[in-house]
Amino acid sequence: MDQPKTINPILKQVLELGPPLLFFVIYLRIRDDVFTFGGTEYSGFIVATLVFVPILLIAMGALWMLTGQLSRMQIFTAFMVIFFGGLTAWFNDERFFKMKTTIVYGFFATILSIGLLRGQSYLAYVMSEMIPMKHEGWMLLTRRLTVFFIVLAVANELVWRTMSTDAWVKIETFGFPALMFLFLWSQIVALERFTEIDESE
Template sequence: MKHFFDFIPLIIFFVLYKTQDIYVATWALIVTTIIHMMVTWIRYNKVDKIQIITTVLVTVFGGLTLFFQDDSFIKWKVTIIYALCAGGLLISQFMGKPLIKSMLGQELTLSNEVWRNINFAWIIFFYVMAIVNIYIAYTLPLDVWVNFKVFGFFFLTLIYIFATGVYIYSHMPKDTVLPKKRKK
């Protein structure tokens, strides 16, 4: 349920873009993202760093979009978020403590090499997504960018999560993959 709740600002943005325009949708995105962060704080008594960063970027770039009546600013927000995610993972990689491992390491037992590979794969994914966003945002019509922002990024991320899961499964210790048979 929490994951659906995370998509409400994006859904509202999409609906208002389709029924109104980019500026009404951007205004709604700013408001709903701020409300989403406040509700998350009230409900869970904490807010993830990425949610804070996203809220700040939505507010700043959405505000610039509205102030200058120029949709270029809101398009950059997506690229900056992906670049920041990639940058955070890259820094953790150089520090020898892959961020992916700190996020998933309690549930999974994998070698340090596998964690580095997963971390590096996500670095590449986020940088590619940042570049794809810029390409689509500035070479294709606004309508294509909005559709891709809402659906394309979501499905590409799901596919990448699935591929990561397959990679993890193939590198899990064999005794944790298959439960041992009980003797009767």
């Protein structure tokens, strides 16, 4: 199996985090504008969504060219963005793109749950090389992350259904990623006792 190519970590972060940040900036610039295409009016949010799709694909293409690989999560997220971005434009309804986040988190929770029912941690399958940890630790982290994904899915539904589009964009761009980072960081610290040390070094 080909080893992933090394890449400057700052450039990697720019390619991964840049597209959603650009979406946020573009949305802020055109959120109050109305655009007419083919006799149909589209809000600034929908136009920002359509611009976001090629930006994400270009960033992912660059990441693949530089590293030689893309994670399953990145590929799935890109598919969901394209699919729900297309529905948003086709039906001229911003709710489709807002629901995408709920479905993504719900999908991840479902996949992890299937693994748990089989006594397996699919999370370990994806991340074991980055975090060497005992099976018990992976199972515990997977259970907690499954619940966390469910909480995020419910939270997204509450946010987009009860708050303004401005609030949803800000929470989607900064709030949910920050919560995910804090959760994973706290769990790595809490599950340190399950970490396996390479005694050969």
